[in-house]
Amino acid sequence: MDRSAPPLSFLQATVMTSDRLGNSSAGHPSDAVFQKCLNPCCAATYDVIQVLTKCPNCGALLDICYDWNRLPVPRSLQELEAHWTRRWDPLRFSGVWRFYELLSFAPPEMVVTAGEGQTLLQRADTVAPYIGVDPGCCYLQYEGMNPSGSFKDNGMCAAFTHANLVGAKRAACASTGNTSASLAMYSSVTQRMRAIIFIGSGKISYGKLSQALEYGALTIQIAGDFDDAMGRVQEVAKELGIYLVNSVNPFRLEGQKTIMFRVLEALRWEIPDWIVVPGGNLGNSSSFGKAFLELKQLGLIDRMPRLAVINALGADTLFELVEHRGLKWNGGAPSLEIACHYYDELDAKGAKADTIASAIEIHRPVNLAKCLRALEACDGVVRRVSDQEILDAKAKVGAGGIGCEPASAASVAGARLLRQEGIIAPSDRVVCILTGHQLKDPTATVAYHTTDQQKFNEVLGSRGVSRASFANRSIAVPNDLDSIIRTLKLYT
Ligand code: F0G
Numbered sequence: 001m002d003r004s005a006p007p008l009s010f011l012q013a014t015v016m017t018s019d020r021l022g023n024s025s026a027g028h029p030s031d032a033v034f035q036k037c038l039n040p041c042c043a044a045t046y047d048v049i050q051v052l053t054k055c056p057n058c059g060a061l062l063d064i065c066y067d068w069n070r071l072p073v074p075r076s077l078q079e080l081e082a083h084w085t086r087r088w089d090p091l092r093f094s095g096v097w098r099f100y101e102l103l104s105f106a107p108p109e110m111v112v113t114a115g116e117g118q119t120l121l122q123r124a125d126t127v128a129p130y131i132g133v134d135p136g137c138c139y140l141q142y143e144g145m146n147p148s149g150s151f152k153d154n155g156m157c158a159a160f161t162h163a164n165l166v167g168a169k170r171a172a173c174a175s176t177g178n179t180s181a182s183l184a185m186y187s188s189v190t191q192r193m194r195a196i197i198f199i200g201s202g203k204i205s206y207g208k209l210s211q212a213l214e215y216g217a218l219t220i221q222i223a224g225d226f227d228d229a230m231g232r233v234q235e236v237a238k239e240l241g242i243y244l245v246n247s248v249n250p251f252r253l254e255g256q257k258t259i260m261f262r263v264l265e266a267l268r269w270e271i272p273d274w275i276v277v278p279g280g281n282l283g284n285s286s287s288f289g290k291a292f293l294e295l296k297q298l299g300l301i302d303r304m305p306r307l308a309v310i311n312a313l314g315a316d317t318l319f320e321l322v323e324h325r326g327l328k329w330n331g332g333a334p335s336l337e338i339a340c341h342y343y344d345e346l347d348a349k350g351a352k353a354d355t356i357a358s359a360i361e362i363h364r365p366v367n368l369a370k371c372l373r374a375l376e377a378c379d380g381v382v383r384r385v386s387d388q389e390i391l392d393a394k395a396k397v398g399a400g401g402i403g404c405e406p407a408s409a410a411s412v413a414g415a416r417l418l419r420q421e422g423i424i425a426p427s428d429r430v431v432c433i434l435t436g437h438q439l440k441d442p443t444a445t446v447a448y449h450t451t452d453q454q455k456f457n458e459v460l461g462s463r464g465v466s467r468a469s470f471a472n473r474s475i476a477v478p479n480d481l482d483s484i485i486r487t488l489k490l491y492t
Contacts, residue, residue, distance in 0.1 A: 011140070018469065021229050024448065030147075031411060033066050033071075034047060034065055034067075035047070035048065035062045035063070035064060036064075037057065037061075037063075037064065038055075038060045038063055038245055038332070039055065039060035039064065040331070041332070044056075044058070046294035048105055048106070049422070050065075052250075053234070053248040055236075056246070060369065061248065061366075061367065062292070063250055063370075064250050064251060065106075066106050068297070071101070073298055074087055074226070076265065077269045077295075077300050077301075080098070086266065088201060091108070091111075093115060093118075094116055095112040095117020095258060095262055096113070096116055096158065097117060097155050099116075099183050099258045099261045100260075103158065103255065105161075105254060106161045106162060106165045109406055110156050110161055112164055112190060113277065114157065118146075119145045119259075119262060120142050121147070121263055122139065123138070123139045124400050124402075125138070126396075126399065126401075127140065127396055127397060127432075131416045131432075132419035132426065133426050134426050136429060138432070139266075139267075139272070139429070139430065139432070140412075140432050140434050141259065142434045143259065143281065143408075143433065144402075144436050145404065145437075147185060148178070148182045148439060149436060150178035150181070150435060150436035151178075151259060151413070151487045153173065153185075155182075155254075155255040155283065156179075156183060156185075157186065158244045158253075158254045158255030158256075159171075159243075159251050159252045160190060160192075160193070162247075162249075163243045164190075164192065166243070168193060168243035169192075170193060170194045170243060171183060171193045171245050172196040172197075172243045172245070173201065173394065174230040174232070174233040175229070175234060176199070176203060176226050176358045177440060178208060178364075178436050178440065179197075179246065180199065180208060180212045180219075181208045183197060183212075183245050184197065185211065185215050187217065193243070194266060195212075196220065197212055197218070197219050197220065198222060198229040199222070199427075200222065200223075200225040200228060200229050201221040201223055203225055203229075204358075205228060205443070206356060207439050207441065207442065207444075226362055227352075227353065227362060227363050230246065237403040244280070247282075247366065251289035253367075256283060256287035257294075259287075260275070260292065261319060271301055272309075272430065272431045273305060273306060273425075273429045274308060274424055274430040274431065275288055275308070276310060276412075276415045276430060276431065277435075278309075278310040278312075278359070278414075278433070279309040279311050279382070280361075281365050281366050281367055282317070282368060282370065283367050284433065284435065285307060285371045288374060289307060289375070289377045289380075290373075291373020292304050292305065293377050304377060304379070305378060306378055306381070307379075307380035308381050308382070308418055309375070309380060309381075309383075309385065310382075310384070310411055311383070311385075311410075312324055312357045312384065312390065313355065314355035314361070315357075315362055315363060316384040317342065317365060318339060321338060321339055321342060322372070323382055328375075331407075334369055334372050339368060346363055351363070354462070355387055355390075356390065356463050357390050357405075357406040358407065359406075359435070359436060381418065381423060385414055385417060387465050390407075390410050391406065391409070392469055393409040393413035394409035394444075395469075395472075398438065399472075402434060403438025405435075405436040405438060405444075406444050407436060408435045408442060409434075411432035411433050412432050414432075422465075426441050444460070447459035448460065449468065449472050449473060451474065475487055475491070
């Protein structure tokens with residue numbers, strides 16, 4: 001061991017030396033990984049060190065592609081486990097980079113980690129009856145356990161690794177909260193990048209805003225919602241050459257693939273029947289589809305799980321386009337004019353996305369085309385759920401000991417709906433992705449459990465939520481010992 005090497009803490013973003021991964025950049029043919037246009041008619045390829053968010057040739061999204069024959073990939077998924085005894089090594093500790101072989105777009109010495117991805121797939125027998133599946137069939141993948149409190153860290157460490165590779169000095173995102181907290185955290189942890197975040201005014205939760213401010217991000221509030229901020233940040237990033245870390249950045253999605261690898265790992269490499277995920281900008285669903293397609297291509301799995309993407313009722317673009325207007329991947333030639341037409345209709349009506357699940361309050365999902373591919377690959381379905389269903393599901397998840405934010409609970413509400421429709425069978429093994437931590441949005445949680453009708457109406461009533469069937473209400477008692485004891489006897 002090199003005793004002169006400084007000790008590494010897990011919350012210190014780490015640039016690794018090649019021997020730590022038992023790999024080396026010399027053995028990593030850089031042209032074995034490249035960026036490729038998603039549109040099969042174009043299929044233009046670009047070097048990994050180019051900073052692109054769409055194909056310069058045709059404007060489609062980009063994928064990261066691997067020439068697997070030239071890369072050291074495992075022969076079985078179990079083989080990956082051999083590395084995991086190296087818990088002292090931040091890169092093998094990371095729940096993203098311990099799958100390095102399946103996302104090796106950068107040499108190991110460029111990899112950035114902050115200990116992300118230590119997340120749990122929890123068998124949730126208290127939630128199973130709510131969804132309507134058999135005991136042992138409901139699993140919750142809790143991504144709120146990430147360092148900045150959401151699944152975004154999976155993708156952000158990958159984007160920062162790429163940014164490190166290209167020497168970027170400023171990074172920007174539009175956000176409803178989680179992306180900005182993650183960007184701000186990695187910027188301050190690495191001390192290599194100035195973070196710039198664009199938020200719609202009044203459209204970010206205090207929990208998340210507090211993170212971005214404390215981590216030192218430059219915070220720009222624009223008059224508008226997430227869709228407006230997303231449009232602007234893309235223009236600004238292009239104009240000023242700022243590195244963009246929203247999920248149009250294809251490297252982000254490489255990190256998010258590992259959520260699925262961890263699900264499989266926890267199921268001892270068995271494929272569940274269903275993956276159910278909330279849909280906003282559709283980065284997760286896209287990356288999950290890509291993860292399974294690649295594992296299949298590598299012969300590491302023999303079947304695909306089914307994918308269910310769940311929109312909120314007030315932000316249901318994907319549902320509308322796929323389930324009502326017949327938009328499909330169509331072998332790589334989706335009729336995206338159907339989407340353009342729909343967006344024109346929304347604009348003509350002045351319609352804005354509106355849901356308590358702020359993280360998925362998005363009308364123009366940037367990864368639409370990639371998500372269509374994932375839906376086709378995984379025989380997917382799309383559903384939408386109301387804010388009432390989301391909050392009831394969230395209360396059920398919370399009562400089982402996991403605190404998630406409203407957007408996350410859309411997955412559980414969606415699984416319940418699919419079970420009621422008979423699409424999910426009682427014996428199906430269902431994995432719901434809980435994308436973010438409960439502490440993002442305590443206002444919604446407290447309003448659901450409150451005894452104060454005015455507060456309830458103010459926060460939730462205005463969104464069509466009329467009851468709190470699973471509320472755990474606090475009890476007001478006088479400051480008097482006898483009253484307190486009487487109350488406790490009554491309730492315990
Ligand atoms: N769940 C949570 C907790 C999120 O923060 C987001 C997106 C999503 C789901 C949607 O995921 O885009 O992969 O479909 N949050 C973005 C943000 C908008 O700014 O943090 P997707």
